[in-house]
Amino acid sequence: MRALIIDDEPDNVRLLALQLNRHCPQVELVGQFTDSTEGLRAIQTLRPGLVFLDIEMPIMNGFQLLERVGDINFHIVFVTAYDQYAVRAFRFSALDYLLKPIDTVDLIATVRRAETTARINPQQLELMRQYYPTGTAGINPPARGRIALPHASGMVFVDTKQIVYCEADSNYTRFHLEGGQQYVVAKTLGDVQEVFESRDFLRVHRQYMVNLEHIQKLVKGEGTYLLLTNGVSIPVARQQKDRLMERFGWV
Known part of the structure; x- marks a missing residue:
């Protein structure tokens, strides 16, 4: 497998090249670049099968x-x-990544996956753009607004305000939108929670995460539950009641 390394830090390039030479004999390293412009030209001329790319x-x-x-x-x-948020973004997008400093065991496993899995598709990359933190003033959570949801027939972009709640469905998550529209995403609710709780969503039950803007009423009784704007009642787990109160500032 012909490979390139593109990273603006020379020490990282040298270390990764050394690790590949020692532990990944199936990889032929055909180029190492600390300049992104030169790296781009190398991709176009050398036609590698694998690129290690700094963001x-x-x-x-x-x-x-x-x-x-x-x-x-x-x-x-x-x-x-x-960075914790960056890792969430990679996982949600199902993309391969390595954390600096690179662990040799992780490197070997990643190269093996590259040999057997399908190559990146544009939808994965678009998801990554949506969720990866950008900006020079540190890591910022994504702004509220449109968000990309990958589903069986492709990808849909929805406004987060339209999402009323999310429901766990085995290893999938069902997004319930205003007007009754639903989308099933091939992510667990835990995966979705990691990304969406920075967008005014809160997991209130092992099976449910709600959009705080769609809560109409909190009802207490034999079991606490939320009444949402679409008329659906969502149970609140006992251990999550304090988190809910904290987010709303209720007394």
């Missing part, structure tokens, strides 16, 4: 570089410094 780079970041590539007919492994 945060000067001149062109990883996403901008991929936009200029056009059709992506190679595997991509994103390389990034550790």
Whole structure:
């Protein structure tokens, strides 16, 4: 498998090259670049099967570089410094990534996946753009607004205000929108929770996460539940009541 490394930090490039040479004999390293413009030219001329790509780079970041590539007919492994929100974004988008400093065991497993799995598709990349934090003033949660939901027949972009609640459905999550529209996404509710709780959503039950803007009433009795704007009642787990009160500032 012909591979390139594109990372603006020379030490990271040298270390990754050393690890590949020692532990991944199936990889032929055909180029190492600390300049994103040179890396782009190398992709176009050397036609690698695998690219290790840093995201945060000067001149062109990883996403901008991929936009200029056009059709992506190679595997991509994103390389990034550790950040909890960034990791959530990678997982939600089902993309391969390695955290700096790169662990050898993780590297070997990632290369093996690249040998056997399908290459990146544009929808995965669009999801990553949606959820990956950007900006120079630190890591920012995504702004409220439209969000991409991958489903069986493709991808739909919806306004988060339209999402009333999310429901766990085995290893899937069912998104319930205003007007009764539903979308089933191939992510667990735990995966969805990691991304959406920065957008005024709260998991109130092992099976449900609600949009706080769609809560009409909290009803207490034998079992606490929420009445939502679409008329649906959602149970609130005992251990989640305090979190709900904290988010609303109720007394």
